[in-house]
Amino acid sequence: MRRLALPAVLSAVLAASALALAGAPARAQAAPPPDPGGLDVLFVGAHPDDEAGALSTFGQWNEFDGARVGVLTVTRGEGGGNAVGTEEGPPLGLLRENEERRAVGKAGVGDVHYLDKVDFYYTVSAPLTDEAWGHDESLAKVVRLVRATRPKLIVTMEPAPLPGQHGHHQQAARLATEAYFAAADSKKFPEQLGKERLRPWSAGRLFLAGGASGATGSACARDFTPATPAALAYGVWNGRASARNGGKTWAQVERDAARTYVSQGWGGFPDVPVDPEKNGCDYFTQIHSRVPFTLGNTDPTGMLEGALKPSKGGLPLxxxxxxxxxxxxxxxxxxxxxxxxxxxxxxxxxxxxxxxxxxxxxxxxxxxxxxxxxxxxxxxxxxxxxxxxxxxxxxxxxxxxxxxxxxxxxxxxxxxPAVTGVQEPLPRVADFDAWAEKTGVPALSGRMKRVLTLASGKSRTVRVDLANSAGSAQQGTVKLGLPEGFAADAASKPYELAAGAKGSVTFTVTNTDASLPTSNQGGTGGDYDFTVTTASASGGTDVQRGGLELVPTAELPKAQNAPAVDGKEGPGEYPGPELDLSRLWEGTACESAADCSATGKVTWTDEALNVLVKVRDEARGTVLGADDCKRHWRTDSVEIAVDPRGDSENTSTTFKTGVFPGMADGKPCFERDADHHQGPGGETAPGMKVAATVNEPYDGYVIETSIPFTALPSAVDPARMGLNIFVYDSDTRDKVGQTRIGWSTWGGVQGDPYRWGLVSLPGHTPPSGVPGTPEPPVMPTDAAVSVDSPESIVQAARTGVPLAGGPAAPPWRTARIEGKPAVSGGSVTFRLAATGPGTAHVHVWDGKVLGTKKVAVDRAGTRTVTVPGASGVLAVAFEAKGGGTASSAAPISG
Known part of the structure; x- marks a missing residue:
């Protein structure tokens, strides 16, 4: 792991903390705050950098109002990309932790807590994330941290499955929302209140970041539009000047902080406008409040009113x-x-x-x-x-x-109205609305537009869900108002509902004009909108909106002979249609076909799918080392996505492979990412073959691959297989892509199997032994953990808040540094005093890890430990046998 700069301010804080914890004289340091672990504001996110868009607000609250702001980050982001090195997994997580601590430090945020959950891969599924993280354990950790840090205000991310919204973000916000209520409830996690001696805690207000839009300038805090009618939204202008940052606007400070995330390719973010009036607001929407406030309060501290600051009406805090x-x-x-x-x-x-x-x-x-x-x-x-x-x-x-x-x-x-009729929701939307109702925040439901996909030129059923809220039986009709190019099997359909009952009617809808544009090129933003009109015979009409999204479709013929996997198209090898892969779905639009465009062909044999992709590209991106075959979105590559049954809710039951046309050794390579079994291609897709031709002089490349049906998570449905092909284009050498194009395209579509194209394989018979339904996915579990993070250990030693949202080790089963460490011969020796068994994780750190050692402690007593490293801070995390941690730290001096 490369050496990371240790900011002078952080170094001073660590040294002061360690001195105090080691029992050294404290004459030169200020008296510690009476509650070093307490917070005024807590932001809850999923990854390092999730707080970046709100740092302007947090920094202002800290500078002008003395608010102590902390961050809770569920993972360390070890599943993300790395634009500056080859670290991945836990080492990347620790690198990203360092980036986050330095970034939020620019806003005066000193405490960052982690839950040590795995950043397994990009998904749009909160249920999958919930399963991977473990709901009850994760919620217990968030509740424990809320009870330990006692924030007056909690801010989190968007919990709803809005298009392209990361499932990790959704789940982090769900955990924050549930914890807001559970932390105040003495019946929830009672062991924290008894054995651990915490107390229930009622935060005053809960907000999500976002939920409004407005113009730039100082008026943005007054003139904005909430995304949802009747919602309480707030704007905090980031054009305000920061005296402690040399007069920079807080927009500039926030941008400086964002550039700290160089591993995510953010180091090259452009400057924000110098003119404060050309900067806008951070927006927030209230989810819940327990305290009084003033409606229409547009002060920068309006969100703090009643929770951290007394209400303007004079009621006591x-x-x-x-x-x-x-x-x-x-x-x-x-x-x-x-x-x-x-x-x-x-x-x-x-x-x-x-x-x-x-x-x-x-x-x-x-x-x-x-x-x-x-x-x-x-x-x-x-x-x-x-x-x-x-x-x-x-x-x-x-x-x-x-x-x-x-x-x-x-x-x-x-x-x-008495009877409502709404288009059936996607599974993730139904899941979220049920969660919002159960959690006590029903106003968060119903904010997602209801959409369904339909294969171009094909038919599908569309269910309308009905609910009768009247006190008497109701009957009437339901009608779909479809746009041109679509037709239903009936003009309207009748219904009868008992008082308080729910029901449904179902239509068969057909795309009658197969020439209509598909994907995000069709309709409005990719949606062909229609109306659902539910009329009641007793009077009253409900009109709701729905949307149909056309996905491309193709019939893939069987190859007469298996194509030679040689990176070029031979005569007759691919008898099927040529697929247009040039639709933009994210990033900068291609300047021309020569700049970036692509076509694809797919055929099959009894044993495998065969895919040929031809890419035109004017400038080649980074050529990665042969040992860096992962995270294909960082440079020029092709991603092939297969949903065998055409019905996956998320990508854990799909096959997704990223193919690089050429590495530093001149050979192509492939891996699997964010699917049923992520990892190196040779291990996760046995028998898959890849070849490529990179044109010289460079104007593009061709990749060709053979994917065995036995490598797929389940047997293919020959009438309905999901398929998508994406092309990632990078014209720079910083391991950051600029453009993403493909076949079936919407923002975030790589995580949306329901939006992939649909293909048929006439005559295909699945090979024997391939399961009809996917087996449980192989999920990444290798997370960076707090006992391996000197920065987290030093923070825990300073604040007294245990590591990773876990409990504190009991006094009779703990261990800590005793006395002053001694330096000799490039190593440090210290006494470890233990009151019971467990494992000590020892680190010497001065901006990088100079030495580390794991010490097994089998009984109470004091033992001498020597570890490499002769400068910086000695940090020890002790995991007690039976559960709980204790942290201690001490400065190292020669």
Whole structure:
């Protein structure tokens, strides 16, 4: 692992921390804070760099408001790319940890916690991520960290499966949201409250990063559009100047921080505008709040109000005020109950709640609370939308007044007709909506556009899901309003639903015009929009929108003779159609066909799929070393994706291979990535053959491959096999690609099997022994862990917050550095004092690891340990037998 610069500020912090922990005289250092592990704000993300887009805001809160901000990162990003070296797996994870610590340090963030979960590969599936990370254990770790660090505000990522949204991001946000509620609940993870002596903790407010858009300039904090009606969104302008950063705007500081992530190719990010008014806002959307705040507060600290800063109305910090509704969905003309909840750390006499509702709605209820104190007081209201209330989301707001101040809160509801009809969701959308309802954040549901794919010129079923929220039986009709080029098997279909019942009707929809553009070139942004109109005989109509996405299709004929895998097309070898692989799906558009374009041909034999791809390319990207055959998106390459059954929800049941046309040894190579069995090609796809021809002078290349059917996760469905071919184009030497083109193309499509093209293999019979359904995938499990990270160990020693969201080692089974380490002959010797058995992970670190040793401790006592290294910091993580860790650190001086 290469040597990483040790910033002077970090070095000083480490030295001061180690001195204090080692019991050395502390005359030259300031008194430590009374709660070194406590935080005001906690950001929860999945990978190093996930916080990068919000650092401007966190830095401002730290500089101008004294907020102590910390970051919780679930993985160390060991599954990502590496634009600066050959490190991968745990070594890459530790490199990325160092990048993250240096990046967030520019915003005054000193604490970064990791859960030691594996960054297994890019996926758009939160359920797959949840399975790989282990839900209960991961949630327990996040809850423990929340209870240990006691943040007043939690900020996380987008938990919904929006198009292209990384499944790791989704799951990190789900964990943060669940932990926000669970950490406050004494019934959740009670062992943390008993054995570990933590206490329940109620963070004041919970936000997701994003959810709004606006123009540039200081007005962006006032003039913006939330992505969802009735949502509470905030903007924090990043054009504000930072005195501690030499007058740079916080946009500039944030960009400097982002450039720290050189392993991810971010080192070359361009400068942001110098003119502050040409910089915009970081946007955030409130998921939940327990505390009072001021609606319409556009101050940079508006999100901190009620949680970290007292509400503007004068209510004491620690006051709680919130609204709950009988249900998120409400019906026009039908009353529902709204409850206001309030409590305060000190008695507030004369508490009264006034509820504000949209014009035409009615409210009954006095709102009297009496004296608001430490026990929760509630006030109930009956709210009735008018019979003609418009469908859609609306905001209910409340104002709490007391003899000692006032504050506000709000909650959204959704007005729905008696009978609703919506297009069937994708499995990931159904999963998310069920999660949002179960978790108590139903307003997060329903934000994903409902789309289904349809093969060009083919038919499919489209189910409409119905729900009757009325108190009586309902009947009526459902109609699809399809665009030109599509037809349904009936103009409308009838339904009958009992009171409160759910049901469905199903249409067969056909693409009648096969000349319509497919992929992201079709419709609007790749979607052919249509309407679902559900009419009730008793009155009332629901109109919802859906979308059909056309994917390309082809019939692949069997080859008369197996093509020679030689990197060129022989006469008659590929009798099938030529596939257009030149559609852009991500990155910079090709300047011309010569700049980047491609075609592909696919055929098959009884034993294998055969693929030929011809690429035109004006400039060759980095030629990687022969030992660096991995992460094909870093330079010129071709990715071939096969979904054998054409029905995979995520890529763990697919085959995906990346093929490099030529390495430094002049030979092509291949690997498998983000699929059923990721890894080196020879190990994970036995029998697969690859050949390539790289044109000289360079104007492109040809790759050819034979993929045995036995290498696929399951037997092919000859009538419906998913297939996609992508071409990655890099015109630079920095291991960063600029353009991605392919056959069936949408943003993030490499992780979306349902958006891949569909092909048929007439006459194909699967080889014997190939399973009809995929066996469990082989998932990467090799994660970088905190006991191997000196930086994490030193932080844990300083803050007292145990490593990796785990428990602390019990006092009777721990170990730590005793006394002052001694340096001799290029090594350091120290005494390790143990009170019980376990394993000590010892590191000498001065910006790189100079020496490391693992010491087995079988009993209590003090032993002498010598480890290579004669400068920097001695860091020891002790894993107690039976569970728990203890961390200690000490400076090393000659």
């Amino acid at each position: 620690g006051t709680e005020f919130s609204l709950t509704t009988e249900s998120f969905g409400v019906t026009a003309g039908k009353a529902f109950t709204v409850t206001a909840h309030a409590r305060s750390p000190r008695a507030l006499p004369g508490g009264k709640v006034a509820l504000s509702v949209p014009s035409g709605w009615t409210v009954t209820g006095s709102g009297d609370l009496g004296t608001v104190g430490s026990r929760e007081r509630t006030a109930r209201f009956t709210v009735t939308p008018p019979a003609g209330a418009a469908n859609g989301r609306a905001r209910l707001a409340a104002n709490l007044t007391t003899g000692q101040g006032s504050g506000q809160t709000a909650v959204p509801v959704e007005v729905r």
